[in-house]
Amino acid sequence: MRVIKESVAETTEGLNPESIDLINQYAKAELKEEDVFTFSVLLCDNEIDRDNECFGTDSLNILSELFTGKTGIFDHDWKAQSQMARIYKTEVLTDPHELTQYGEQYTYLKAYVYMLKTEENSQIIAEINGGIKKEVSVGCSVKKKICSICGEEIDSPMCPHTKGQLYDGKMCFGILSEPTDAYEWSFVAVPAQKRAGVMKRYRNSISEYGCLKEYVQAEGNYRLEKELEDLEKYSEMGKRYLKRLYEETVELGIVSGSGFKREFLEKTLKNMGEEELLEYKKIFNKKIDEAFPPLFQLNTENKKCEKLVGDEFLI
Numbered sequence: 052m053r054v055i056k057e058s059v060a061e062t063t064e065g066l067n068p069e070s071i072d073l074i075n076q077y078a079k080a081e082l083k084e085e086d087v088f089t090f091s092v093l094l095c096d097n098e099i100d101r102d103n104e105c106f107g108t109d110s111l112n113i114l115s116e117l118f119t120g121k122t123g124i125f126d127h128d129w130k131a132q133s134q135m136a137r138i139y140k141t142e143v144l145t146d147p148h149e150l151t152q153y154g155e156q157y158t159y160l161k162a163y164v165y166m167l168k169t170e171e172n173s174q175i176i177a178e179i180n181g182g183i184k185k186e187v188s189v190g191c192s193v194k195k196k197i198c199s200i201c202g203e204e205i206d207s208p209m210c211p212h213t214k215g216q217l218y219d220g221k222m223c224f225g226i227l228s229e230p231t232d233a234y235e236w237s238f239v240a241v242p243a244q245k246r247a248g249v250m251k252r253y254r255n256s257i258s259e260y261g262c263l264k265e266y267v268q269a270e271g272n273y274r275l276e277k278e279l280e281d282l283e284k285y286s287e288m289g290k291r292y293l294k295r296l297y298e299e300t301v302e303l304g305i306v307s308g309s310g311f312k313r314e315f316l317e318k319t320l321k322n323m324g325e326e327e328l329l330e331y332k333k334i335f336n337k338k339i340d341e342a343f344p345p346l347f348q349l350n351t352e353n354k355k356c357e358k359l360v361g362d363e364f365l366i
């Protein structure tokens with residue numbers, strides 16, 4: 052499943068020789084200190100967000116690797132190729148003085164970013180310096196959302212909890228686990244009062260997929276995948292049940308003395324739904340009961356049953 056989280060760009064960082072070496076790993080031509088503008092961003096942390104979700108500490112370590120070398124964009128615009136920032140170093144840091152809402156050491160993923168000091172970038176650099184472009188949005192894929200209460204995957208049949216609700220005084224939240232891809236980080240110009248917080252976006256619209264299954268698989272959402280899997284299973288069961296019901300009703304129609312021929316019954320009952328088939332089955336059964344009234348009444352007394360053994364009927 053894909054998640055996008057927002058955070059805030061931090062102050063400009065000073066450059067050291069080690070940093071310029073790291074930056075030059077990504078540069079086409081050798082860059083000097085004066086060629087680059089660097090700053091740092093807090094990409095994500097283990098604090099619970101507005102969606103009642105947080106990244107697990109393990110996830111932050113994985114994301115740290117996944118985001119290294121990744122290019123950031125502005126306002127989710129891939130077309131502005133020239134205006135780019137690149138992460139040249141990441142660190143997972145712990146703040147010893149701060150705890151998360153659920154009492155763990157506050158841990159965050161910090162990224163060090165550089166931009167080329169070009170004419171084209173000057174406006175954006177000024178905006179970052181001035182704190183205008185400071186919202187950072189992170190898009191990544193995670194394999195699982197784990198329930199903080201029971202440790203099972205949230206929204207899975209094994210987990211009965213709901214995010215944001217209290218259980219014995221503890222709030223349930225989802226722990227974003229096992230990141231598989233860090234596909235985007237970008238600056239978004241969001242007016243301060245309209246800080247939407249966490250955004251969830253789908254990369255493709257549904258119409259781009261051939262069928263529901265393809266779409267759900269591409270989305271990688273456990274809950275939806277599980278739901279579709281269940282639906283498929285029940286649909287198969289339903290089809291088998293209906294087929295059996297149809298076959299039974301045809302046979303009953305023949306033996307009931309209804310006078311209908313097999314071909315006629317098969318053709319007539321073929322496309323009927325459950326309700327109609329059950330109705331016909333009832334009618335045919337009634338006909339059979341009328342034509343062949345039961346010889347023996349079932350008796351629960353053992354003696355009676357013993358008497359019947361070896362007789363005409365075995366019960």
Ligand SMILES: [Zn+2]
Nearest residue numbers: 198201210212
């Ligand atoms: Zn749970």
